[in-house]
Amino acid sequence: MGRFLLQRLSAGALVLLGVIFVIFALFLLINVDPAKMTLGQRSDIASQEAVRARLGLDKPWYGRMAMYVGQLSPIGVHPNDAATREELGGVALLSLGDQVVLLKWPYLGRSFQSDRRVGAMLLQAISNTLILSLAALTIALLLGLSLGMLAALRSGSWVDRLLVSLAALGVSIPSYFSAIVLSFVLGYVYHAYTGLNMIGSLYDLEGHIVWQNLILPALALGIRPVAVITQLTRSTMLDVLEQDYMRTAKAKGLSPTVVIVQHGLRNAVNPVITAVSGWLASLLAGAYFVEVIFNFKGLGYMTIKAIETYDFPVIMGSVLLGATLFVLINILVDVLYALFDPKIKMAG
Amino acid sequence: MATPLLSVEHLSVSFGAGKHQQAAVRDISFHIQPGETVGVVGESGSGKSVTSLSIMGLLPPNGQIDDGRVLWQQQGGEVDLTQLPPRQLRQYRGKEMAMIFQEPMTSLNPVFTCGYQVAEAIRVHEKMGATAAKARVLELFKQVRLPDPERMYKSYPHELSGGQKQRVMIAMALSCQPRLLIADEPTTALDVTVQKAILELLQELKDEVQAAILFITHDLGVIGDIADRVLVMYQGQIVEQGTVSALFKQPQHPYTKGLLACRPPLSARVERLPTVSDFMEVSKDGAWSEKNNSIHTSTISKVQAQQRLTKLQENAPILSVSGLNTWFPKEKTWLGQPKSFVKAVQDVSFDVYPGETLGLVGESGCGKTTLGRTIMRLLPATSGSITFNGQDVLAAEGSALRALRKQVQIIFQDPYSSLNPRMPIGKAIQEPMAVHGLHGTADKRKQQTIQLLEQVGLRPEHYDRYPHEFSGGQRQRICIARALALQPRFIICDESVSALDVSVQAQVLNLLLDLQQTYNLTYIFISHDLSVVYFMADRIAVMQEGRIVEMGPGYEIYHDPKQPYTQQLIEAIPKGNVDAPTERHAE
Numbered sequence: 001m002g003r004f005l006l007q008r009l010s011a012g013a014l015v016l017l018g019v020i021f022v023i024f025a026l027f028l029l030i031n032v033d034p035a036k037m038t039l040g041q042r043s044d045i046a047s048q049e050a051v052r053a054r055l056g057l058d059k060p061w062y063g064r065m066a067m068y069v070g071q072l073s074p075i076g077v078h079p080n081d082a083a084t085r086e087e088l089g090g091v092a093l094l095s096l097g098d099q100v101v102l103l104k105w106p107y108l109g110r111s112f113q114s115d116r117r118v119g120a121m122l123l124q125a126i127s128n129t130l131i132l133s134l135a136a137l138t139i140a141l142l143l144g145l146s147l148g149m150l151a152a153l154r155s156g157s158w159v160d161r162l163l164v165s166l167a168a169l170g171v172s173i174p175s176y177f178s179a180i181v182l183s184f185v186l187g188y189v190y191h192a193y194t195g196l197n198m199i200g201s202l203y204d205l206e207g208h209i210v211w212q213n214l215i216l217p218a219l220a221l222g223i224r225p226v227a228v229i230t231q232l233t234r235s236t237m238l239d240v241l242e243q244d245y246m247r248t249a250k251a252k253g254l255s256p257t258v259v260i261v262q263h264g265l266r267n268a269v270n271p272v273i274t275a276v277s278g279w280l281a282s283l284l285a286g287a288y289f290v291e292v293i294f295n296f297k298g299l300g301y302m303t304i305k306a307i308e309t310y311d312f313p314v315i316m317g318s319v320l321l322g323a324t325l326f327v328l329i330n331i332l333v334d335v336l337y338a339l340f341d342p343k344i345k346m347a348g
Numbered sequence: 349m350a351t352p353l354l355s356v357e358h359l360s361v362s363f364g365a366g367k368h369q370q371a372a373v374r375d376i377s378f379h380i381q382p383g384e385t386v387g388v389v390g391e392s393g394s395g396k397s398v399t400s401l402s403i404m405g406l407l408p409p410n411g412q413i414d415d416g417r418v419l420w421q422q423q424g425g426e427v428d429l430t431q432l433p434p435r436q437l438r439q440y441r442g443k444e445m446a447m448i449f450q451e452p453m454t455s456l457n458p459v460f461t462c463g464y465q466v467a468e469a470i471r472v473h474e475k476m477g478a479t480a481a482k483a484r485v486l487e488l489f490k491q492v493r494l495p496d497p498e499r500m501y502k503s504y505p506h507e508l509s510g511g512q513k514q515r516v517m518i519a520m521a522l523s524c525q526p527r528l529l530i531a532d533e534p535t536t537a538l539d540v541t542v543q544k545a546i547l548e549l550l551q552e553l554k555d556e557v558q559a560a561i562l563f564i565t566h567d568l569g570v571i572g573d574i575a576d577r578v579l580v581m582y583q584g585q586i587v588e589q590g591t592v593s594a595l596f597k598q599p600q601h602p603y604t605k606g607l608l609a610c611r612p613p614l615s616a617r618v619e620r621l622p623t624v625s626d627f628m629e630v631s632k633d634g635a636w637s638e639k640n641n642s643i644h645t646s647t648i649s650k651v652q653a654q655q656r657l658t659k660l661q662e663n664a665p666i667l668s669v670s671g672l673n674t675w676f677p678k679e680k681t682w683l684g685q686p687k688s689f690v691k692a693v694q695d696v697s698f699d700v701y702p703g704e705t706l707g708l709v710g711e712s713g714c715g716k717t718t719l720g721r722t723i724m725r726l727l728p729a730t731s732g733s734i735t736f737n738g739q740d741v742l743a744a745e746g747s748a749l750r751a752l753r754k755q756v757q758i759i760f761q762d763p764y765s766s767l768n769p770r771m772p773i774g775k776a777i778q779e780p781m782a783v784h785g786l787h788g789t790a791d792k793r794k795q796q797t798i799q800l801l802e803q804v805g806l807r808p809e810h811y812d813r814y815p816h817e818f819s820g821g822q823r824q825r826i827c828i829a830r831a832l833a834l835q836p837r838f839i840i841c842d843e844s845v846s847a848l849d850v851s852v853q854a855q856v857l858n859l860l861l862d863l864q865q866t867y868n869l870t871y872i873f874i875s876h877d878l879s880v881v882y883f884m885a886d887r888i889a890v891m892q893e894g895r896i897v898e899m900g901p902g903y904e905i906y907h908d909p910k911q912p913y914t915q916q917l918i919e920a921i922p923k924g925n926v927d928a929p930t931e932r933h934a935e
Contacts, residue, residue: 244454252469253442266459
């Protein structure tokens with residue numbers, strides 16, 4: 001188990017390095033000058049140069065990349081001056097002349113635009129996105145599992161056929177489309193009945209949570225997972241219902257509920273877990289369209305805004321955060337899978 | 349006469365509705381006394397499993413009981429189980445009557461521990477706490493002779509062997525002291541030695557727990573070993589019932605006679621197997637009549653067999669295998685380098701002579717299938733050499749390999765999955781001919797295919813039909829025709845008759861013998877069924893854990909086995925007294 005985790009984590013670290021390299025490469029290709037973006041059109045060369053130096057843009061790309069990775073790493077060698085120490089924080093482990101070895105949180109730099117720390121910005125955005133995705137997933141699991149089971153148990157009936165068609169529809173609708181439709185119909189046309197807003201963030205201006213602003217984005221984000229989980233649950237459940245051990249369970253004299261829920265669902269749920277976990281990663285990493293459409297200030301919203309202004313540290317930070325989430329969740333899924341299916345052994 | 353525990357009266361069961369309605373069981377009546385063991389024999393589709401499922405109320409949703417009663421004797425009178433509402437019937441299932449199924453591999457739920465699954469049955473009927481139930485389960489595990497009950501309790505089904513799983517199933521069935529135990533082919537999926545152990549266990553337990561047993565099987569040998577009375581089912585009807593000895597000594601119904609005769613006997617090697625159709629004729633509407641010709645099977649004496657073998661061995665061997673190893677990587681290092689191996693075939697050497705049949709027997713996992721496939725080059729050999737007709741098989745590449753494959757063909761076990769369901773059978777048989785460019789034109793190939801169809805006992809009009817239109821036996825004939833399409837000299841039969849009913853099996857075995865004579869074919873006949881191998885083979889090789897432990901002429905292996913493993917295998921074959929009728933023809 002320990003070895004398994006170690007292997008997966010080191011593979012994950014390699015993935016993250018790859019991501020950093022790709023983003024650096026992309027920025028070289030785009031060839032925009034963030035200094036000009038920051039200062040606007042009417043800036044003079046001298047102040048542009050000053051900004052460049054401050055942002056480290058005067059160094060070659062490999063130098064910048066090395067510096068970025070060094071700052072990102074929880075343990076790294078840094079110049080031992082007050083400004084750096086103040087910016088990076090952490091504990092000094094070892095002093096080497098004018099250099100110092102620091103143990104610290106990964107440092108992601110500051111936004112070119114707002115000069116806020118990227119780490120703090122991400123933390124705030126991800127918490128909003130986390131609430132949104134969890135809400136969407138809860139809806140998806142509750143609805144999907146029960147609808148899927150219903151369809152499987154009534155297979156061949158009109159209920160089944162209706163659910164299967166609805167699920168097919170749900171899978172094929174892109175989230176930006178359903179988001180716009182939901183926002184328009186429930187937030188505008190029927191606003192009087194629903195009391196929901198077309199757009200809105202989780203927090204109002206005074207910082208209070210506005211729970212009703214969660215409903216529509218969560219629904220929009222949850223439609224595809226609901227459809228997929230319904231389909232998956234239906235097909236795995238149909239398969240499980242045919243199995244010999246279900247007959248054994250009935251032959252023991254167990255009640256239909258115990259047979260279906262305990263013996264059946266427990267076996268049918270494995271592929272569903274895989275799907276859900278895949279969704280969780282991609283939901284967290286960016287419900288881009290849905291967040292932008294509803295003006296919901298999560299990770300996706302922040303990333304899109306950063307791309308509009310070429311705010312390199314923010315883009316890099318959010319992409320890295322997304323990649324990290326993917327890696328971690330995939331490892332977690334493997335562990336969960338082994339817990340649910342005793343046949344899977346942790347092996348390298 | 350005592351009151352029967354269970355009386356089935358005029359039971360009729362069918363599947364589907366309207367136009368598609370098909371009768372599975374027609375108007376059957378029988379009864380079981382308390383403590384009695386009643387065997388039910390019949391071939392697939394004869395309605396024996398449907399009967400047991402109807403008693404338990406476990407028919408699949410599209411099956412329905414059309415008529416009849418299933419009367420259960422209990423304190424305060426009889427109950428008709430077919431009339432009980434589901435909630436009440438559940439109190440009988442698992443408590444009063446319990447069932448052991450055919451497939452121990454799939455009959456246990458993979459996500460719960462064995463202990464939990466047995467305890468569950470106890471807790472639902474006996475209203476026991478978890479600790480008390482666990483103590484009872486451990487006791488049951490001891491009773492069914494499972495090693496290390498504590499560990500078994502915590503084990504998941506996949507961690508147990510097939511025999512152990514079946515013991516868990518038996519423990520589950522016995523958990524609430526049922527008065528009726530229904531065993532539906534409980535040993536069919538198991539190796540002979542495991543089967544023997546399970547049958548012995550059932551017999552011992554029968555006396556301990558005093559339950560009546562309804563034992564369903566297609567294997568008359570097993571029935572002879574375990575049952576007091578036998579019902580013979582054919583096409584949904586009970587055609588004959590009686591005590592075991594009466595039925596085996598003096599079968600009345602032609603079907604029973606045929607069933608008894610078509611099983612390859614062990615007492616002597618017969619030249620041809622009688623088939624059910626030698627005893628009875630079935631008309632299109634399903635009515636049958638007895639044929640009156642006397643059936644005489646001649647046997648092959650030891651001297652005759654020896655002479656044949658000496659003559660065969662005058663030629664140079666057609667296939668020589670020496671020092672053959674086939675290993676599969678079991679564990680890999682993180683670089684993907686194999687660390688340890690499953691040694692499926694280990695240091696195997698033998699020769700096969702032209703026109704000979706070499707039997708290959710052994711229990712599941714002994715490497716017999718791997719050996720066959722390595723010879724075909726379907727699996728890579730790890731080391732050793734295989735020479736076919738003077739040619740190095742392992743070194744052959746490209747066109748040389750294709751030429752070799754043309755001469756060596758294989759017939760697989762499962763005729764259902766080894767034919768492409770979307771290809772008419774004529775095309776399927778013709779395909780290898782076209783691949784190897786035989787017979788010039790497509791027309792000639794079609795003629796050749798039709799000839800082959802006739803040779804394996806099918807008709808020319810079958811040419812355009814699809815596999816699903818054929819029965820299991822017919823499909824295996826198609827597979828044989830396909831193997832013959834390339835006019836091979838050597839055929840590997842990998843459990844080719846194991847999936848077939850005994851009467852069909854007899855026909856296919858006879859066909860294989862006829863073809864061998866016509867074309868001077870050489871066979872490697874792989875099977876777990878020792879009686880079938882005895883009937884087919886000139887020499888027999890016994891495999892255990894990847895090695896050939898003993899090899900020799902059939903009569904030697906059977907009547908004078910040297911190795912303890914071979915002795916154990918032969919000892920384990922259920923004998924019943926099925927061989928009694930055929931003994932009359934023996935020398």
